[in-house]
Amino acid sequence: MEALRQRTGCEPVHWYAQPLDVRVSALAFGRRGHRCVVLSGGLLALRNRRPETFEAVVLHELAHVRNRDIDLSFLTIISARVSLPVLVLTVASGVLWEHLHGLGGTGSLAAGLSNSLKGLCLVVAMPLTRRAVLRSREYYADARARQWAGSPAALRALLEVKENRRRLPGRLLRVHPTARQRRDMLDDPEPLFRSGFWELLAAGCVLGALYTDLATTFVLNSALGPGAETAREVLALGTLGTLLAVVVAFFTLRLQEGFPGGRPGLLGAPVWGLACGIALGGGVANPGVTFALASVGQVGAGLLPWTALLALGGYAAVRWTAAALPWWRPVLRGPHARAAWCVLPVAAGALFGCVLVWLMELMVTQALMSTLLGGHAPELVSFLLGAASDAVVRSPFLLCAALLAALVPLLGQAAPPGARAARQALGRTVAGALRAGLWLAAALALLGSGPRVLLAYAAVAALLAVLAVRTGRRPRPGGLPFAHATLAAVLAAVTAHGGAALLLTLVTPRPPRAPAASCSRAASARSWPWASPPASRQPAGGRPLPGDEALARPRPRLFSRFCWGFTMGGVVRSPPVQPLGALPRGIMGSSSRKVCERPPMGEPPSTTYLRIPRRARPASLTDHGTVVTR
Secondary structure, X not given: OHHHHHHHOOOOEEEEEEOOOOOOOEEXXXXXXXXXXXXXXXXXXXXXXXXXXXXXXXXXXXXXXXXXXXXXXXXXXXXXXXXXXXXXXXXXXXXXXHHHHOOOHHHHHHHHHHHHXXXXXXXXXXXXXXXXXXHHHHHHHHHXXXXXXXXXXXXXXXXXXXXXXXOOOOOOXXXXXXXXXXXXXXXXXXXXXXXXXXXXXXXXXXXXXXXHHHHOOOOOHHHHHHHHHHHHHHHHHHHHHHHHHHHHHHHHHHHXXXXXXXXXXXXXXXXXXXXXXXXXXXXXXXXXXXXXXXHOOOOOOOHXXXXXXXXXXXXXXXXXXXXXXXXXXXXXXXXXXXXXXXXXXHHHHHHHHHHHHHHOOHHHHHHHHHXXXXXXXXXXXXXXXXXXXXXXHOHHHHHHHHHHHHHXXXXXXXXXXXXXXXXXXXXXXXXXXXXXXXXXXXXXXXXXXXXXXXXXXXXXXXXXXXXXXXXXXXXXXXXXXXXXXXXXHHHHHHHHHHHHHHHHHHHOOOOXXXXXXXXXXHHHHHXXXXXXXXXXXXOOOOOOOOOOOOEEEOOOOHHHHHHOOEEOOEEOOOOOOOHHHHHHHHHHOOOOOEOOOOOOOOOOOXXXXXXXXXXXXXXXXXHHOOOOOO
């Protein structure tokens, strides 16, 4: 027995015998550092009569020890048993909680139903996932035992025995696979290396539900106060991006191990399953999304194009991971492996998080766009217009994602000690992009004002395309022309826009700062007629009507102008803020918002703000006097 264990390379195992059990069976159990294997009396009787069968069963149990199946099974069972009562309570209390503590109306009812639906989906998925994990560990133990034995004949002969144990009729309800299923898996182990639709649907549903819970939690409110909303968003997107990167990397590694040459048709079902799961957990089961859609009278037809966008993003993520991992494998096995294991997940999580900033808010943007269009446009049109406008507003995050997508494989190529040529090629690409970006920044600072701004940006876009083509066609060792081209174009664009904004900020004279710290409705009406309600709607005393709260945007500082130097295709210059540049940032998600307060009589305002008219707000929000922040 000890010779078998040393041949397999397992950790030390304590052997036990159960001589009164006449069945041919074995069991592996124990904790870390104290693994145990129990052999039945029927199996011990085969040691002299059929040694190959005895060895196959023992190797199967050692494979459980080597694969850490004991720990995985324990965590799976404990997680299911602990979370199941909580999820059942969530299903029962979802609608009741919103009825007691919500705002009332159709939106609150939809939010409560989405909470109950999320709990119901997890209640169904949890036991099915537990059984699927336990079945899969048997398949992987058989595969490793076959690899150690060199031939599946002995284990297959053992599985040919007719089973007398009673099995559940459903395939998804079984904890242990049948002998026929195990024989089929020994003959064709390819299913072990590819993921199915339902497997990734469950993973996506859990990830979407986790994002929903983190994005709507109230735990951080008492600790962070006004910054709790930003902290929740960063926490939710960072967690979802990192876990999604882990899921995609595991899925990609399984495919590369089982199908080294690749095979068409292996990405369709898993990618769609992951997209449908995220749409179900982060959209249908998201009370914020259902409240927004129900408040404007929509039924959620935009979920179909949203799921298609999620599937397209999942396909791109799998292809990018498959292209980047081979460059990082030598680094992960080299002397700096610990630092690489820390940097790579953070970079991949940041990349996916920057894309999810745009993708996960599209349904709320659709509801807002439908409100701005008067509620008469079809849902598909509202979704497309909202997605396009939100992509422009979130363009800094998308540019950061493109920069990371190009930089991660290039860093993996240049990180090994002997990759001097790759490091030189990367340095030349970065230097050329920075030079081009500085020249473009100077050109934008000279031409980017007045009616010539659109012509200037069109010329910049054309020059960036030429730079990308020239960088990609340049011969270099190691390849990756598309990554070099993308890095050069994005880095030059960021340098151009940020540099132009910084130059315009430095050369534009600032007006004298007003002493007041808040804004006046009367003074704002004299400066910006579109930012204040008509005089007939203002009661005596200057007090605002219910629902007439304003969204204020303070004057951007130097660093803010440098980072967010462009909005809706134009550079945000010194005040007064242009209405065209302030409109999308005030409505679609400004980086800083503040509710205006009335200053003493006669003092000028220190901030300019945008007020959404009453007719452009959802009825439920106007009735309760809620400040519209998106």
